[in-house]
Amino acid sequence: MKIKESKIKKYSGKTFNVAKFNGISKMIFSNGDWIENKEYYGKYFFGDCENCTKINELYKDFTFNKILIIGLGLGILPNYAKHIKNCSVVDVVDNNPELISYIDYLDDSINIIEADAYTYNTSNKYDLIIFDLWWNEKDITLKTQQNLSKIYKNFLTNNGKIIFPLINKSINKNN
Amino acid sequence: MPIAYPYKFSDWYGYDKDCVGKIPFSASIDNNPSSVCSASINQTYYHNGTSTPGAPINNPVVGNTVYSDIQGQNKLSSGNYGILYYKYIVVNSVGVVTAITNCVTLTQFPITATNYSKPAFSCFQSTSSATVWLTDSSPVVNSTIAYSNSTGTTFQGVGFWGVNVLDTQSNYKMTVGSNGVITAWSAC
Numbered sequence: 001m002k003i004k005e006s007k008i009k010k011y012s013g014k015t016f017n018v019a020k021f022n023g024i025s026k027m028i029f030s031n032g033d034w035i036e037n038k039e040y041y042g043k044y045f046f047g048d049c050e051n052c053t054k055i056n057e058l059y060k061d062f063t064f065n066k067i068l069i070i071g072l073g074l075g076i077l078p079n080y081a082k083h084i085k086n087c088s089v090v091d092v093v094d095n096n097p098e099l100i101s102y103i104d105y106l107d108d109s110i111n112i113i114e115a116d117a118y119t120y121n122t123s124n125k126y127d128l129i130i131f132d133l134w135w136n137e138k139d140i141t142l143k144t145q146q147n148l149s150k151i152y153k154n155f156l157t158n159n160g161k162i163i164f165p166l167i168n169k170s171i172n173k174n175n
Numbered sequence: 176m177p178i179a180y181p182y183k184f185s186d187w188y189g190y191d192k193d194c195v196g197k198i199p200f201s202a203s204i205d206n207n208p209s210s211v212c213s214a215s216i217n218q219t220y221y222h223n224g225t226s227t228p229g230a231p232i233n234n235p236v237v238g239n240t241v242y243s244d245i246q247g248q249n250k251l252s253s254g255n256y257g258i259l260y261y262k263y264i265v266v267n268s269v270g271v272v273t274a275i276t277n278c279v280t281l282t283q284f285p286i287t288a289t290n291y292s293k294p295a296f297s298c299f300q301s302t303s304s305a306t307v308w309l310t311d312s313s314p315v316v317n318s319t320i321a322y323s324n325s326t327g328t329t330f331q332g333v334g335f336w337g338v339n340v341l342d343t344q345s346n347y348k349m350t351v352g353s354n355g356v357i358t359a360w361s362a363c
Contacts, residue, residue: 033292034292035292036292040296040300041296044295044296049299050299051299051344052298052299052363054363055295135292135293136293136294136350137294137295137359138359165295166293166294166295168295
């Protein structure tokens, strides 16, 4: 599921722009990284894509209801979690106030928190924590995974898991 | 010789206000066709074509005149000269490039029609409408060059692409950097 195109406004800002190409919104950050409003984004990150066996495996026999998403982007993932996965709690952490201000079209029940992913702290517990902070797989170093896992394991329910979808990796609370 | 103020007419002897600088490119020394593709690319020559802004390498194209000096006073002698990107140029008796030939046989693969924002998204996508041509049948990172045409004259665009290697959809992730260089290649 993608965001309804009519909800996404064209925008030109300090840290990103949003433009329409052939009717499809594309968010382009100042460093050149980009996201487009397409179906595959949510399907891949939640293991609903066809034939993508590695990410499918991460979600096998795993159910979740409360989710924390690290990285907002166009809001495709929280939108997917809310409307396709029917999560009762969808929280999102992002450190870009301009982006948070721009994304005004998501369901009111989705809670967007302005915070740095590397220092964020909460007393809430989640079944699933998804990281969507990077564009290139090589940027997700083992050290980065370890540092983030150490923090975010504290926010997991007993059977919860952390998923790094770009590198097809999951970490359970107890490993 | 330093020029002192006030300027004298003689200070301007030899000055050509219309002189256009030549474009440097890397090449081998003249070689016969059987050895030109394995020759070391260790010379700097010049051509009278255009440069690509920001491009570190400016190979000549057919029709350019090539020189051994930046002033363009000495044309290269006729023969075959290896150039970067696994090619060689054929130069005629008046220093003009008459052909550019690939040293390797390009291998073609079906590729996704568009690039993707992240490598993972390029996997398991349709590859029914586009083709990429590579300088290696088994790509080597930071060595293999990707072209978007069979003659190897247009580099594949920068970004993350899905490539179909003997499958029905994209089953390899390919990252293309500037000048068509493959900077990452891995199975989905």
